[in-house]
Amino acid sequence: MNETMVISIPALLMFSVILVFPVLIFRHLRLRLTRDLLISMVRMAVQLALVAVYLEYIFRLDMLLVNVAWVLVMIVVATGSILRQSWLSWRKCLWTILPAHLLTALLILAGFLLVFDLATISSARYLVPLMGMVLGNILRSNVVVLDRFFSELRAGVEVHIQYLTLGASRAEAVRPFLRNALRAAVGPQIGTVATMGIVSLPGMMTGQILGGSSPAVAIVYQIMIMIAIFTAATVSSFLAVHFARKMAFDPCGRLNEDIFLRRP
Amino acid sequence: MLEFREVTLRRAGRVILDRVNLSVSPGEHLALTGPSGAGKSTLLKVALLFEPVDAGAVLWNGREITVADLGAHRSRFLYIGQKPLPFEGTAEEYLNLPFTFAANHALHADQVEQDRLMEALGLDPALKKSPYTRLSGGEQQRLTIIQGLQLKRDFCLLDEITSSLDQDSMRAVVGFFARDKARTVLAVTHNREWLDFGFTEVGLESGKLWRRE
Numbered sequence: 001m002n003e004t005m006v007i008s009i010p011a012l013l014m015f016s017v018i019l020v021f022p023v024l025i026f027r028h029l030r031l032r033l034t035r036d037l038l039i040s041m042v043r044m045a046v047q048l049a050l051v052a053v054y055l056e057y058i059f060r061l062d063m064l065l066v067n068v069a070w071v072l073v074m075i076v077v078a079t080g081s082i083l084r085q086s087w088l089s090w091r092k093c094l095w096t097i098l099p100a101h102l103l104t105a106l107l108i109l110a111g112f113l114l115v116f117d118l119a120t121i122s123s124a125r126y127l128v129p130l131m132g133m134v135l136g137n138i139l140r141s142n143v144v145v146l147d148r149f150f151s152e153l154r155a156g157v158e159v160h161i162q163y164l165t166l167g168a169s170r171a172e173a174v175r176p177f178l179r180n181a182l183r184a185a186v187g188p189q190i191g192t193v194a195t196m197g198i199v200s201l202p203g204m205m206t207g208q209i210l211g212g213s214s215p216a217v218a219i220v221y222q223i224m225i226m227i228a229i230f231t232a233a234t235v236s237s238f239l240a241v242h243f244a245r246k247m248a249f250d251p252c253g254r255l256n257e258d259i260f261l262r263r264p
Numbered sequence: 265m266l267e268f269r270e271v272t273l274r275r276a277g278r279v280i281l282d283r284v285n286l287s288v289s290p291g292e293h294l295a296l297t298g299p300s301g302a303g304k305s306t307l308l309k310v311a312l313l314f315e316p317v318d319a320g321a322v323l324w325n326g327r328e329i330t331v332a333d334l335g336a337h338r339s340r341f342l343y344i345g346q347k348p349l350p351f352e353g354t355a356e357e358y359l360n361l362p363f364t365f366a367a368n369h370a371l372h373a374d375q376v377e378q379d380r381l382m383e384a385l386g387l388d389p390a391l392k393k394s395p396y397t398r399l400s401g402g403e404q405q406r407l408t409i410i411q412g413l414q415l416k417r418d419f420c421l422l423d424e425i426t427s428s429l430d431q432d433s434m435r436a437v438v439g440f441f442a443r444d445k446a447r448t449v450l451a452v453t454h455n456r457e458w459l460d461f462g463f464t465e466v467g468l469e470s471g472k473l474w475r476r477e
Contacts, residue, residue: 158345161314165343166412167367176350251331252313 004211016041055128062124070124071131075101078135082240086146087261096247100239101138104232108134111228133204133225134232137189141233142240145185149241150248152177153255164253170245173253178241185237186230193226202226265289266419266450271310271320273303280306282471283320288450290418293442295463296452302468304452308421311450312338339367342417342447346424348404355399356392359411373414381410386436402429409437422451 007015019041026033058070079098083090088097112121112130120126153160156177163173196202204225208218250256266288273281280303288294296304309315311322313334321328329337351358360373379389385406396404405428420441426434434457441449442461451458459465465476 156350158347159349161309161312162343162345162349165312165338165341166362167339167365167415169366172365252316252334254314 059124064122067124067127070128074135075105078139082139082142085143089259089261092259096243097240100236100243103239104236108228108232134228137229137233138236141185141237145181145237145241148184149177149181152180174245182237186234189230189233265325267323269321269323271317273317279471284473286473288448290448291445293449293463294466295458296466298468304468305423308423311421312343341419341421342412343421344409344412344425346427348408351396353396355394355396355407358396358407362415381413384440386433402433418447420447420449424452426455
């Protein structure tokens, strides 16, 4: 029992007709977003279709090495995406920032081992979706933290200089910037956690309930994943800035402009 | 003794400092004047090696300062900027901020000294218990000056520290530095007050530095 009802492709296509409403609203407001919307939707469909093919294959194969390799690929892609979205040079920063996400992933995996046995967590069915959710959130918080950190540092050159001349070490001198950036990156998530279940029914729980799990099972997973997500977002954001800081300044303590993609 | 020797600095194709020479001897009080954008603040940053020069050198007691001497060199100076630092906490915590840095662990906040400095700059010592963000810009600025003064460094590089102060506070601050003969002061300013208090004028215009003797 409890098999999820399969949605047929024609049914999905029929459903996509409701996109007419956002398109009509865009036209009414002369918002030129229709093209972007349609391209994004098609991109999403193609990407998800490809992932479905990969995942079908990975799930059927279910080899530890392949699963781990897949998670590593997800981490590298997430790091690349974070750098691009926070306007940092992929070439200059990848190897500096990547360890932040590898370490965070290891920490979260160690946490999962307190809940699951090794065979369960290393199986594709558990490892890939759980780490996928964690990495998705790492991505979001890291884009905010890096973007905020560097834009505030740029605007606050005087503050940084003042800290350094007051005797602050390099790490101490960026702490006010790190504090603000981290607050911006993970502060709102605390609010999200607090309203969970009332304002939003979380995606994982919804998926599990649709998949046939009882709500009682689903909420335990949801609570676990929320803890994992929040820890991962905070730890990875902190480490990303910590590592980024080391290459962000020249020996005199000025921002190294060549690590950025565009020159402001 | 701090010395700028033949310092030339270009930014975006413009010559900011053109073979600038200046020696500041111990105990001297200099006011650096000139139009906005003339490079006055830049000169202070050159002294601290926050702005690399295209030619020339910064010397301390006749020795050229390089990146290797950076930490020791910067710790000789009390540098204060135009704006107070952003901070969350009480005014007292703000004053104690420098003592939280590992490099200053040998130093300790001295309550009596803090109160004395606050009174000297026209601040009520009772303000120490107030949240820093509730204070006015002028009060925050004077706290920033006191914050630095506690470090007992005898060479002051001041970057328009009185621009946000009212007349009375400004006179208190300028008078304080003018009376302090133990400290050497190089103050960037647009206010004539500093000259009235006996500072020697050094002007910077179109990259050239001149000194009124």
